[in-house]
Amino acid sequence: MGPQFEIPSTSTTKFNLGVQTDFLRSQVKNLSFSYNPKEKIILKNVSLPIFDKKVTALIGPSGCGKTTLLRCFNRMHDLYNEVSYDGEILLYPESKNILSRDVDPMEVRMRIGMVFQKPNPFPKTIYENVAYGLRVRGIKKKSYMDEKIEVSLQQAGLWTEVKDRLNAQATSLSGGQQQRLCIARALVTDPEILLLDEPTSALDPISTSHIEELIVELKKDVTILIVTHNLHQAARCSDYTAFMYLGDLIEYGPSNLIFTNPSDKRTENYITGRFG
Amino acid sequence: MFQAQASRLTKESMGEVDIARNLKWRRMKNFMFSVVGLLTLLFAICTLLALFIDLALTGVPRISAEFFTSFPSRFPEKAGILSAWVGSLAVMVVTAFVAIPIGVAAGIYLEEYAPKNFFTKIIELNIINLAGVPSITFGLMALGLFVYKLKFGQSILTAGMTLGLLVLPIVIVTTREAIRTIPNSIREASYGLGASHWQTIQHHVLPYSSGGILTGVIISLSRAIGETAPLITIGALTFIAFLPTAPVSEVFPYVSFQWLSDAFTVMPIQMFNWVSRPQKEFHVNAAATGTVLLIMTLLMNGVAIFIRYRFRRRMKW
Numbered sequence: 001m002g003p004q005f006e007i008p009s010t011s012t013t014k015f016n017l018g019v020q021t022d023f024l025r026s027q028v029k030n031l032s033f034s035y036n037p038k039e040k041i042i043l044k045n046v047s048l049p050i051f052d053k054k055v056t057a058l059i060g061p062s063g064c065g066k067t068t069l070l071r072c073f074n075r076m077h078d079l080y081n082e083v084s085y086d087g088e089i090l091l092y093p094e095s096k097n098i099l100s101r102d103v104d105p106m107e108v109r110m111r112i113g114m115v116f117q118k119p120n121p122f123p124k125t126i127y128e129n130v131a132y133g134l135r136v137r138g139i140k141k142k143s144y145m146d147e148k149i150e151v152s153l154q155q156a157g158l159w160t161e162v163k164d165r166l167n168a169q170a171t172s173l174s175g176g177q178q179q180r181l182c183i184a185r186a187l188v189t190d191p192e193i194l195l196l197d198e199p200t201s202a203l204d205p206i207s208t209s210h211i212e213e214l215i216v217e218l219k220k221d222v223t224i225l226i227v228t229h230n231l232h233q234a235a236r237c238s239d240y241t242a243f244m245y246l247g248d249l250i251e252y253g254p255s256n257l258i259f260t261n262p263s264d265k266r267t268e269n270y271i272t273g274r275f276g
Numbered sequence: 277m278f279q280a281q282a283s284r285l286t287k288e289s290m291g292e293v294d295i296a297r298n299l300k301w302r303r304m305k306n307f308m309f310s311v312v313g314l315l316t317l318l319f320a321i322c323t324l325l326a327l328f329i330d331l332a333l334t335g336v337p338r339i340s341a342e343f344f345t346s347f348p349s350r351f352p353e354k355a356g357i358l359s360a361w362v363g364s365l366a367v368m369v370v371t372a373f374v375a376i377p378i379g380v381a382a383g384i385y386l387e388e389y390a391p392k393n394f395f396t397k398i399i400e401l402n403i404i405n406l407a408g409v410p411s412i413t414f415g416l417m418a419l420g421l422f423v424y425k426l427k428f429g430q431s432i433l434t435a436g437m438t439l440g441l442l443v444l445p446i447v448i449v450t451t452r453e454a455i456r457t458i459p460n461s462i463r464e465a466s467y468g469l470g471a472s473h474w475q476t477i478q479h480h481v482l483p484y485s486s487g488g489i490l491t492g493v494i495i496s497l498s499r500a501i502g503e504t505a506p507l508i509t510i511g512a513l514t515f516i517a518f519l520p521t522a523p524v525s526e527v528f529p530y531v532s533f534q535w536l537s538d539a540f541t542v543m544p545i546q547m548f549n550w551v552s553r554p555q556k557e558f559h560v561n562a563a564a565t566g567t568v569l570l571i572m573t574l575l576m577n578g579v580a581i582f583i584r585y586r587f588r589r590r591m592k593w
Binding site: 074105110113114116118120123136137182186189 | 462463467469479
């Protein structure tokens with residue numbers, strides 16, 4: 001387990017936490033980020049705790065940097081530019097800064113799984129999709145893989161629907177099923193944190209509620225960080241919520257406090273629908 | 277806000293414009309363009325069709341089993357294209373072995389690994405230019421490099437390598453296009469699971485783009501099979517009454533690469549040879565060879581289209 005959380009002293013962030021008994025899984029410390037030194041800064045000195053086996057939601061209007069922050073967690077930005085991160089994201093228990101140049105992005109991605117906005121299954125069979133994370137790690141033992149794939153499909157609430165057609169093409173599934181398949185694919189390697197980037201924005205209401213139930217179920221086993229545009233979703237399934245605006249982290253706290261008694265005017269305006 | 281209210285489009289405000297005439301004229305122009313377009317298309321297709329029908333009418337009666345199993349001969353009715361089609365096949369095998377690995381690897385490198393800078397821009401531009409270089413230039417290069425410098429002789433190896441280099445740009449360009457059709461979301465999914473760059477290429481990029489790559493390879497081979505000029509330049513013989521050494525034999529070591537250094541002829545050269553003879557009968561032979569060559573090219577292109585169609589249907593993102 002990580003250390004107990006201490007409130008960082010940043011001027012822009014006010015915390016209203018009450019009694020603290022949760023343990024840290026990860027912690028963002030003074031993170032500033034821009035894609036290009038010449039371009040505008042996307043994240044400004046963001047600090048944020050991520051508690052173990054809790055759901056932390058990132059909310060805010062479009063372009064506020066919440067997806068950018070999420071993608072920092074598994075170094076997705078490294079794929080496209082020579083980016084430089086200013087600040088730290090510490091991963092506990094060993095307090096490793098995953099943004100450090102010495103840390104291989106592949107290692108980070110093996111510990112932190114991600115589910116994307118649009119379901120993106122590989123054009124392979126259902127079995128092969130879930131198996132891929134294991135194959136990447138060089139695991140070949142069939143019995144172990146079968147067992148692991150069944151468990152993660154069950155965790156993702158998809159097992160009963162696909163157990164008879166594991167060799168069917170993954171693209172033949174419906175959108176909601178595909179997204180749950182992507183969750184199973186990310187879960188199969190026991191990630192320490194699961195990143196969800198607006199996982200329901202491309203889905204119909206029924207599939208959405210399916211995934212929301214799943215998130216509540218999953219937090220027993222895994223720490224979840226979710227970006228969402230749907231405030232009801234954030235209120236329903238998250239334990240902590242962070243509100244971001246124009247690259248700043250405006251407010252962070254337990255979700256029930258943020259949604260009922262926000263301390264910042266901008267947060268209040270956003271969650272009451274006055275802008276965003 | 278607005279100082280001046282624009283007047284509505286009424287008969288008075290529009291003045292001279294006659295709506296009915298304007299509409300009629302625009303409709304007319306639209307119709308005229310579709311007619312002109314159809315005519316140019318028909319012209320192109322009819323020319324090609326006339327050429328093919330003329331060739332086939334002369335050639336088809338001459339095509340028989342013996343035509344494929346006989347060597348060329350002084351007597352036109354006995355002559356066949358055995359050495360020519362075997363030569364074409366052997367040269368194509370070498371061409372494929374040269375063009376596919378180099379072309380696909382270069383395409384992958386340029387698309388996946390090459391940094392986007394001035395130097396790679398120059399390389400990309402040159403590859404496109406290389407595709408437009410006259411084929412006889414490749415023949416001259418091959419004569420100097422493969423025949424004289426490397427002493428490969430006027431052999432199947434030289435011919436295959438020459439044609440391989442000739443079609444290399446096509447393979448590179450189609451490989452890159454095929455790779456580019458793979459959406460970024462698939463790559464991100466792979467990286468997100470901890471895959472390395474090479475694992476992503478090996479498990480996703482290559483398998484999903486293999487249909488497009490294969491299409492490009494077949495099209496490039498169908499271009500190579502009809503090439504004549506570079507092979508004449510390196511000195512392909514026009515009269516060959518023997519086959520290259522068999523690649524497999526019954527005695528140890530069972531496999532032989534002697535055929536690579538054998539002399540050869542190919543179908544277009546055989547055809548060229550027969551056309552340049554004065555006797556009418558040889559012209560019939562040439563037409564028959566041309567028909568065979570054309571049908572082979574059409575078949576190869578057909579297979580390429582079929583593969584592309586199958587893959588497009590299978591690959592849903």
